[in-house]
Amino acid sequence: MAAHLSYGRVNLNVLREAVRRELREFLDKCAGSKAIVWDEYLTGPFGLIAQYSLLKEHEVEKMFTLKGSRLPAADVKNIIFFVRPRLELMDIIAENVLSEDRRGPVRDFHILFVPRRSLLCEQRLKDLGVLGSFIHREEYSLDLIPFDGDLLSMESEGAFKECYLEGDQTSLYHAAKGLMTLQALYGTIPQIFGKGECARQVANMMIRMKREFTGSQNSIFPVFDNLLLLDRNVDLLTPLATQLTYEGLIDEIYGIQNSYVKLPPEKFAPKKQGDGGKDLPTEAKKLQLNSAEELYAEIRDKNFNAVGSVLSKKAKIISAAFEERHNAKTVGEIKQFVSQLPHMQAARGSLANHTSIAELIKDVTTSEDFFDKLTVEQEFMSGIDTDKVNNYIEDCIAQKHPLTKVLRLLCLQSVCNSGLKQKVLDYYKREILQTYGYEHILTLYNLEKAGLLKPQTGGRNNYPTIRKTLRLWMDDVNEQNPTDISYVYSGYAPLSVRLAQLLSRPGWRSIEEVLRILPGPHFEERQPLPTGLQKKRQPGENRVTLIFFLGGVTFAEIAALRFLSQLEDGGTEYVIATTKLMNGTSWIEALMEKPF
């Protein structure tokens, strides 16, 4: 069970169950005992939809990580490879198959491509002479994976690069397919809005796919009122800024992978007296982070500066609850206290964990360098000194701070200035190449192609117009009790979320001028519903909008959308989908050029 998926306005457990069913069906096709050989990247996403127990029920006895040379011994009838359709993985699989000991018992090979079969990969298997060895070659269209009650991701790390750099639309096709699956389960979405080139493409694909499905009329009452498709390149700015929500900072500092985070263990050592001599744990502390944990659900989206007070309040409540035991006099009272104990102990454990995490984060956020970096970011976003070489960035290069950090700041400056003056850009480029190596010419070229770091053309800076019209910079921000989405970046309101907010009220017609400055077309499509399925909204009932970020979304943007969902007079609740959960660093890393 994954109860937390059903807490939201839309029950995403339905989707989870559907993909689990598909997985079971495939496993049962390969009759008999099995071993799964995993493309390591997939184990994370799969963990969100199935535990080992499910696999075990279907006779999966062993699991291995995909590695070169010979497969480990396993007395099973079937060997199933679970892989992404990538050429380099095909080479490894072929190596495995070819080094299979022919004197041993005959084992059946199968291959499951996630999320799609690839003719290119099958060709590679054929070239390597092993294609015929596979009995089942199938695909498992795990397009959208439910992460939380209001959150879906394709976890496709290459999506942004493919779409905006290579112009390869494959991931858009998967996005469209994922949306078709959602519509099959949750009804046709009557209205589609979009902004950006990729958004337009996805809408076109959806409309085309729907036409092809004619004959099987979808008779499910629609859960979503509308769909908003947003290109990441409409808002290149937001992911570059440092996220300042609790969850955002955990991701910035430690990186959240498939809802898990690995933390330095020292702060989590059990505090027991008398065992001072014991060694500290050396293995990273791994924690799952989602709304199944009550406390986390409450604090994840807060500005980090508002987290401390919540934690201390909770601490008081919990210790008061434990004190209650002294007041329990009658057997009935004691019994009641005892029945609450497990819940209280869980709450105490959760509180201890988050207090430790908050301490770890605080060590970073109170450092001088973090402060300096944030100051520069906020200057850029509010439009100060974006047109000249920045001292802090220069210092970062001179001190050889991580290149991703430097590039992130540089891109931020460029985006907030609609490109840098050629002279400024050339200066930075030279410093970077001399300090980090000339081969980064390739990375800089990629950033330029993606529009992240570019020379100013036409000498005009559009950012101030965008900033003012969309109110992206708010001077008076309330971090404790926010009244506006700008709290997630302590002043900067994420552009993407502002667009969503304005679409819902008063509508995009009010910002036509800015929409024209931002890249790509904006559009609206209707998918007609039979009269029986048309919704009559009750007064005061909120609309449900599915917002799909093509190219990735950050936790801070998610927090801002949840904030809007919770507004009393907001009128719209959001379910968020994306090609990848990301932050500025993982984004830049994906655009860096590595050896083949």
Added chain:
Amino acid sequence: MNRTKGDEEEYWNSSKFKAFTFDDEDDELSQLKESKRAVNSLRDFVDDDDDEDLERVSWSGEPVGSRTRPGSFQSLSDALSDTPAKSYAPELGRPKGEYRDYSNEWSPSDTVRRLRKGKVCSLERFRSLQDKLQLLEEAVSMHDGNVITAVLIFLKRTLSKEILFRELEVRQIALRHFIHFLKEIGDQKLLLDLFKFLDRTEELALSHYREHLNIQDPEKRKEFLKTCIGLPFSAEDSAHIQDHYTLLERQIIIEANDRHLESAGQTEIFRKHPRKASILNMPLVTTLFYSCFYHYMEAEGTFSSPINLKKTFKIPDKQYVLTALAARAKLRAWHDVDALFTTKNWLGYTKKRAPIGFHRVVEILHKNSAPVQILQEYVNLVEDVDTKLNLATKFKCHDVVIDTCRDLKDRQQLLAYRSKVDKGSAEEEKIDTILSSSQIRWKN
């Protein structure tokens, strides 16, 4: 796309297509024969499909009815195959005419639709350029990258380069997929040809340059970089590429020389500070650091001297001073540090000057754990009083703090600082002396 028959013929003749081939599973067949399962599957295959049309023979992936075929014969589209046909199935014996009848059943759009559903089907019967292009357009309109790639593989194999390029040029989406595909399979040669054809010169240059990342041998890498010089990069990048080559060339010389010196064991610096790694392929600034560390005193004429590097690569003063400072501080060569900031004017007076600002000098010295006396000297040179006081406090340069407070006539701050120094220390005594002095007119 209205081409006359004659045109078509011409295209046809100039394409590389040899003869249509279909199931060419020879390699798989021989494997399959090795096991009983394979034999069974072949029997299944023949039995099942004898009466069906050819296309159904060669696709796979879909369960056929409710029958489960143990080890059903899986084959990839002959569209994707490169090997010539082998006749082993009765279908192959069919006369050409008959085959044509069958093949005409699927239009390009049907074929693309089938491919998209994961069914593998033959593309080989699309022989005319027009058909091939229609196939491509259908695939593109479906937006399915997998199918687009499959069709592109087919076109790549059956069309001449010139025609393929020309047709892709007017089909931007397909073109982008093709470029991505070439990058993916690492067909660098065709990629470069394509960029050349499209006159995308900068991409051509970068794409060629990118290959150096895969060359491990330094000598070969250097030779390769040499071929990059003069490629149509932007003016700025051209200079960088030239520098990249020159740098590696230098590094190779320095590396050979230093490895020799180190193993000979006669040079003190290498004995005292053995090299942690080779200098090959390190960035320029790292190389400069290395040269300031191991070759500081060398004359400008040698390749490994810092001054030579500075001149060759036009390293700005700031960058140079920062790097040299870090290197000499690490060796605790305070005399060199001192010399780095000492300038003599024409009268012979010396003056201290730092292009990076003395606050930075202090930070770097501290990072290299310079003793307090040294730090103090440079903290004193910081011009801005507030910065000076901050740094002095941060790095515990007591004398500087005390003197500065005295100069500022800031009694309160001095009093506050008194609590921070050790009881009974010389510093405390000094503070007390100053505080009790009647000479100073305190401002507070």
